[in-house]
Amino acid sequence: MDGTRIVVVGGGAGGLELVTRLGRRLGRRGKAEITLIDRNPTHIWKPLLHEVATGALDSSIDEISYQSHAQLNGYRFQRGTLEGLDRDARQLRLAPVLDDHGVEVLPARSLDYDLLVLALGSVSNDFGTPGVAEHCHFLDSPAQAEAFRRDMLNTFLRYSDPERREHPHLTVGIVGAGATGVELAAELYDASRMLHSYGFTEMDSRHLEVHLIEAAPDVLPALPERIRSAVRSELERLGVRVHTNTRVVCVEENAIVTADEERIDTDLNVWAAGIKAPNVLRDLGLTLDRNQRIQVEPTLQSIDDPNIFVLGDCASCPQPDGSVVPPRAQAAHQQAQRLYKNLLARIDNGTLKPFRYRDRGSLISLAHFEAIGSLMRGASARSLFIEGRLAKFFYASLYRMHQRAIHGTAKTALILLSDGLNRFIRPRMKLH
Numbered sequence: 453m454d455g456t457r458i459v460v461v462g463g464g465a466g467g468l469e470l471v472t473r474l475g476r477r478l479g480r481r482g483k484a485e486i487t488l489i490d491r492n493p494t495h496i497w498k499p500l501l502h503e504v505a506t507g508a509l510d511s512s513i514d515e516i517s518y519q520s521h522a523q524l525n526g527y528r529f530q531r532g533t534l535e536g537l538d539r540d541a542r543q544l545r546l547a548p549v550l551d552d553h554g555v556e557v558l559p560a561r562s563l564d565y566d567l568l569v570l571a572l573g574s575v576s577n578d579f580g581t582p583g584v585a586e587h588c589h590f591l592d593s594p595a596q597a598e599a600f601r602r603d604m605l606n607t608f609l610r611y612s613d614p615e616r617r618e619h620p621h622l623t624v625g626i627v628g629a630g631a632t633g634v635e636l637a638a639e640l641y642d643a644s645r646m647l648h649s650y651g652f653t654e655m656d657s658r659h660l661e662v663h664l665i666e667a668a669p670d671v672l673p674a675l676p677e678r679i680r681s682a683v684r685s686e687l688e689r690l691g692v693r694v695h696t697n698t699r700v701v702c703v704e705e706n707a708i709v710t711a712d713e714e715r716i717d718t719d720l721n722v723w724a725a726g727i728k729a730p731n732v733l734r735d736l737g738l739t740l741d742r743n744q745r746i747q748v749e750p751t752l753q754s755i756d757d758p759n760i761f762v763l764g765d766c767a768s769c770p771q772p773d774g775s776v777v778p779p780r781a782q783a784a785h786q787q788a789q790r791l792y793k794n795l796l797a798r799i800d801n802g803t804l805k806p807f808r809y810r811d812r813g814s815l816i817s818l819a820h821f822e823a824i825g826s827l828m829r830g831a832s833a834r835s836l837f838i839e840g841r842l843a844k845f846f847y848a849s850l851y852r853m854h855q856r857a858i859h860g861t862a863k864t865a866l867i868l869l870s871d872g873l874n875r876f877i878r879p880r881m882k883l884h
Contacts, residue, residue, distance in 0.1 A: 456484045456799050459544065459565040461534050463490035463518055464498060466764040466784030467571030469857045471527045473792045479526030484799065486527035487563070489546065490518060493531055496594045497854050498573070499781050502636040504597035506604065506643040507882035508819070511594050513874070516858070525858075532561065534572070537736045539757055542566065567759055567795065570746065572733065574765035574779055577726035577743075583703035584627075588723035591632055600722065601882070604643070607719050608653040621661040625708045625718035627700050628725030629666035630674070631816060634683060636722060637662045637692045638818035646881050657691065663716050665695045665708065667725070674778070675814050678837055682824045683816055690821060700725070727779060729766040741768040741776075750806030752791050761795070763787040769807060777809045785854070786810065815847045823847045 458478075460471045471488045478484035494515040496504060503509035522529040532546035542565050549558035575592045578584035589600040611622050624640055626633045641657045648656035664671070664687065670680045671687070671694060687694060699711040703723075708716045729744035738756050739747045745768035747755050752769060754760040762769075764787060765779035777783050787807055794804045813835060815825030823843035826835040838846065856864045 455482075457487070457564060457566045458484055458569065458795065459487045459489065459563060459567075460569040460571060461489045461544070462571035462573055462764070462766075463488055463492070463495050463529075464571060464573045464764060464784065465781050465854060466788040467569070468495055468516075468518075468521075469785065469788040469854070470569065470571070470763070470792055472521075472525050472858045473788075474795065475522070475525040475527030477792075477796070478799075479528075481526075487565075488518060488522065488527055488529050489532050489534065489544075489563070490529070491531065491533040491549075492593065492595075493518060494594070495521075497781075497851060499631075500851065501591045501594065501597045502632055502639055504594060505589075505591055505600045505636060506639040507601050508639055508643065508880070510878070510882045511598065512882075515594065521858070530561075530563070531558065534570075534732055535560070537568075539737065539760070542568075542759065544568065565759075567761065567798065569761045569763065569791065569795075570733075570766060571762070571764045571784075572730050572766045574727040575730055576723055577728040578723060579726065581700060581703065584723050587703045587705050588627070588721040590723055591636070600720075603720060604640075605647075605652075605883075608644070608647055608655060611653075611655055611659070611719075621659055622655060622720075623661045623663065623716075623718045624720045624722065625663045625665065625716055626722045626724060627665045627703075627708065628723065629664050629668075629671035629694070629696070630724060631672065633664055633666075633722070633724040634671055634687065635817055635819075636724065637664050637687060638690060638821060641690045641692075642819035642821070643881060647883075650879065650881075650883060652883060660691070662692045663695060663708070663718070664692050665698050665700060665710070665716075667697070667699045669697055671696065672816065675816075676826060676835065679814060679816065679824055679826060682839065683818070686818055686822050686824065690818075727765065733766060743768075751794055751804040752787060752807055753804070761791055763791050769809075771809060777807070781850070781854075782812055783809055785857070788857075815843060815850065817844070817847045 460467050474486045479486040496515050504511045518529040535547040536545040543562050546561045548556050548560045551557050576590045590596050644657045644660045647653050671684050672680045701711050702709040738754050746762045747768045748762050752761050764784040769777040790807045797804050811828050813827040817823045824839045825843050826837050
């Protein structure tokens with residue numbers, strides 16, 4: 453199958469790592485034509501979007517241009533949004549690309565493929581809750597994170613003058629106490645402290661009130677009890693008001709209303725409760741699960757079409773114990789590694805192997821204050837609880853592993869050096 457056309461839709465963690473390896477192995481040698489499709493021109497590692505949202509991470513510095521990365525790594529990049537799929541003709545349709553004013557930049561297009569990889573990730577699930585779409589920020593993309601950051605800065609400015617301040621506290625409501633909600637809550641306290649230190653606002657962390665609202669009995673419901681307990685204690689020490697067993701029934705412009713008829717007045721709202729696969733997957737004619745994820749074989753092939761592979765949050769991949777691979781960044785990373793080998797085997801008419809998820813543990817970063825989590829001890833599945841500087845080191849290493857996968861060891865070392873220098877040259881947060 454020389455000259456095989458492999459199209460990967462979605463340049464998230466798994467998709468970008470996959471096209472990078474395929475481009476280096478096949479694209480550079482002319483053995484296959486590798487194409488990446490993404491609606492955005494740049495890539496940011498999604499687990500860091502909460503840092504983009506508070507300005508702790510400057511997206512203009514850390515983002516990766518798909519176009520330049522493609523040129524360096526042997527694949528092609530086309531900007532576009534998946535709109536439809538003709539499986540019989542092996543052709544996908546891309547919607548027109550519009551600018552900020554709604555003017556068409558690129559027309560609708562069709563693209564042929566021999567093998568298709570869908571790596572579209574996930575989006576927030578508002579469960580049809582009234583007012584969420586109109587009055588909540590989401591953190592599914594860099595653009596959404598930047599929108600929250602601008603709104604956050606403007607809100608701090610609005611309340612910085614005591615004569616104009618309507619009440620003594622700036623209040624943020626975060627619905628959903630998973631990793632994104634928990635990490636954002638801590639980052640907000642760090643951001644308020646830094647904004648005050650830079651003279652951006654007269655307000656500091658004492659004037660910030662964060663409400664973290666979770667329908668489950670505890671924060672981080674998918675993680676072990678020891679981690680949940682430690683994280684909740686640290687959040688409460690920072691001043692976060694944690695509401696568990698609390699279901700949100702409505703969101704208004706400046707309030708969150710719960711099923712207990714409690715009304716929490718807010719200045720900013722963030723929705724981080726639950727995820728689902730993108731709605732476009734419903735129109736592709738592929739079998740989905742209840743969260744709109746595409747059902748796949750253990751080899752990561754769609755159960756409906758062996759020429760379509762799926763990885764990451766939009767894949768419903770079964771495991772031998774009857775479970776389904778969880779939508780986590782480490783799962784996407786592992787699937788990209790397996791799918792790379794399976795695609796090579798497919799091209800060479802070899803045998804495809806099943807994907808087996810290995811839980812490497814969980815780490816939660818609470819800004820500069822703390823990091824808490826566990827590491828899995830190999831095949832024994834026994835976990836090692838860690839916190840403090842050691843946990844911070846391992847948390848940071850996850851991003852470095854991602855950078856190494858897409859840049860290589862030498863360039864990642866240079867990036868690490870550059871990041872160290874930037875700590876002395878640049879402000880600790882983006883202020884504009």
